[in-house]
Amino acid sequence: MLSRMLRLAVSTLGLAFLVWSGTAGADQRFILDSHIHAGHDNDWVQRLVSIYREHNAMACVLTWMDDFELIKKAAEDYPDVVIPYGRVDPDDPNAVREIEKFYQAGFVGIKFHSPEKNWDDPSYFQMYRLCEYLGLPMLFHTGITSRGMTDKPAKSSTMRMRPGYLDLVARAFPRTMIQGAHFGNPFYDEAAEACRWNPNLFFDITGSTLHKLIKLDDLARFKKILWWSAGEGEETAHTLKGGPDAFEHIVFGTDEQPEGLIGNIERFQKFLDANEVPERLRAKMWGLTIARILDIDPETHQFRRPRPLPPGSHHIFEPGKPGGASDY
Numbered sequence: 452m453l454s455r456m457l458r459l460a461v462s463t464l465g466l467a468f469l470v471w472s473g474t475a476g477a478d479q480r481f482i483l484d485s486h487i488h489a490g491h492d493n494d495w496v497q498r499l500v501s502i503y504r505e506h507n508a509m510a511c512v513l514t515w516m517d518d519f520e521l522i523k524k525a526a527e528d529y530p531d532v533v534i535p536y537g538r539v540d541p542d543d544p545n546a547v548r549e550i551e552k553f554y555q556a557g558f559v560g561i562k563f564h565s566p567e568k569n570w571d572d573p574s575y576f577q578m579y580r581l582c583e584y585l586g587l588p589m590l591f592h593t594g595i596t597s598r599g600m601t602d603k604p605a606k607s608s609t610m611r612m613r614p615g616y617l618d619l620v621a622r623a624f625p626r627t628m629i630q631g632a633h634f635g636n637p638f639y640d641e642a643a644e645a646c647r648w649n650p651n652l653f654f655d656i657t658g659s660t661l662h663k664l665i666k667l668d669d670l671a672r673f674k675k676i677l678w679w680s681a682g683e684g685e686e687t688a689h690t691l692k693g694g695p696d697a698f699e700h701i702v703f704g705t706d707e708q709p710e711g712l713i714g715n716i717e718r719f720q721k722f723l724d725a726n727e728v729p730e731r732l733r734a735k736m737w738g739l740t741i742a743r744i745l746d747i748d749p750e751t752h753q754f755r756r757p758r759p760l761p762p763g764s765h766h767i768f769e770p771g772k773p774g775g776a777s778d779y
């Protein structure tokens with residue numbers, strides 16, 4: 452009798468678990484935050500993990516070498532949430548060596564900010580080629596950059612980081628993903644047109660843009676600049692043949708503290724609705740595009756191939772079919 456009751460209890464619990472986990476999977480879309488900056492202590496990691504797990508979300512965590520150990524351990528302990536990216540100063544003569552160290556430790560992308568020269572300056576090409584060879588997507592700050600209330604001189608400038616400079620970077624390094632941050636704010640047209648012929652160029656739309664356009668009631672302006680659709684290249688000579696829809700060049704990100712995830716989800720949803728983005732593109736923008744490029748299974752949140760990848764083995768397109776990215 453006791454054992455029968457026990458069996459019943461166990462099977463009821465099992466059923467309840469199945470229903471719960473089934474519901475969690477079915478209801479919750481997969482989210483990949485392509486842009487969040489690492490905090491500096493374990494408390495930050497715990498906040499990230501608990502908030503992002505609640506939303507079936509993973510995060511590309513941009514990490515200076517100072518926080519290398521913290522985020523390396525976080526990625527080992529919480530691989531279902533933490534996708535480690537390194538961050539280097541592009542003008543630091545040690546940048547290439549730091550990229551190598553990040554790569555060897557299993558970091559899977561690199562963030563750059565505040566260059567002294569324009570993003571397409573050839574003196575950076577050695578660094579970009581290393582990232583391409585090691586299969587590391589590159590995330591570039593683009594557009595307006597913040598400045599604190601300080602009298603300390605700085606050499607950072609919005610104009611060194613115009614999104615149009617990524618056009619050359621994307622063409623010169625076609626085997627990896629190039630992501631511009633903040634959709635080039637305020638150079639939106641330039642960012643959009645740079646995407647049109649570059650299937651490996653993407654932008655997140657983090658920062659002040661969605662705040663600004665919600666405040667100005669002007670969110671729908673993006674459908675005027677992201678105007679082309681997949682398949683048009685078959686009919687006209689003015690759109691990339693085999694290329695993706697315009698809106699597929701946008702990927703979700705937050706660029707805030709972990710608690711900012713919820714507000715960012717709400718604003719991104721408003722952005723999708725205001726621009727009448729087709730349903731078939733939305734899951735890609737929320738996370739599937741980057742998951743595919745990073746080789747992450749959105750069901751299990753695991754890398755399909757162990758990291759680090761063998762050098763030269765990562766490619767964003769089918770070999771032999773450059774530009775043939777029909778599943779973007």
Ligand SMILES: [Zn+2]
Binds near residue numbers: 486488632706
């Ligand atoms: Zn950022």
